[in-house]
Amino acid sequence: MPKQMRSNEAAAQFQREAQELWEEMDRWMEEHPDATLKQIEQHLRPLRRRFNARLVALQLLKRGAGASVDPPACPHCGQPMEYKGVLEKQAIGLELEGSLPSAYYYCPRCAEGFFPPQPPAGPDEERLE
Known part of the structure; x- marks a missing residue:
């Protein structure tokens, strides 16, 4: 079983990535000083989805x-x-797009591997695909 990431390590990594997002937006805004709100949102949307x-x-x-x-x-x-x-x-979810870590298991007998199944989605939930 993998070593779990400690909360303070995850928080520090999150802060570094938030800073990178800030710097990317800051650069873009400097390059596009007259950008409309719609243009800003269009630029931010994929960045935000990756950040999420x-x-x-x-x-x-x-x-x-x-x-x-x-x-x-x-x-x-x-x-x-x-x-x-x-x-x-x-x-790819409603508000995110990117790579997510998942434990991987393998059956040597069947030569099959898989990611653990997700629990069934509730009536008001969508499964993450």
């Missing part, structure tokens, strides 16, 4: 990225799977 993905990624790393002490059973043969580490998985 990084925020979620850091929170997931604090929780071990979905790894568990007891490995999941292989969905094909039912045998315990082997933990292979944390891999990046592309995610």
Whole structure:
């Protein structure tokens, strides 16, 4: 199981990334002093979506990225799977787009690997794909 990121480490990383976002927007605003609100929003939207993905990624790393002490059973043969580490998985959500860390498991018997399944979405929730 991976070592979980400590809260203070995640917070420090988040602050560095927030500073990078600020600097990117600051540069862009200097280059586009007459930008309209619509243009500012259009430039900010993809930056914000990536920033949101990084925020979620850091929170997931604090929780071990979905790894568990007891490995999941292989969905094909039912045998315990082997933990292979944390891999990046592309995610697109309503307010984020980017790579998210996720524990990866492998079944040597079936030669199948997978990311742990997400819990079922509630009636008012969408699954993160």
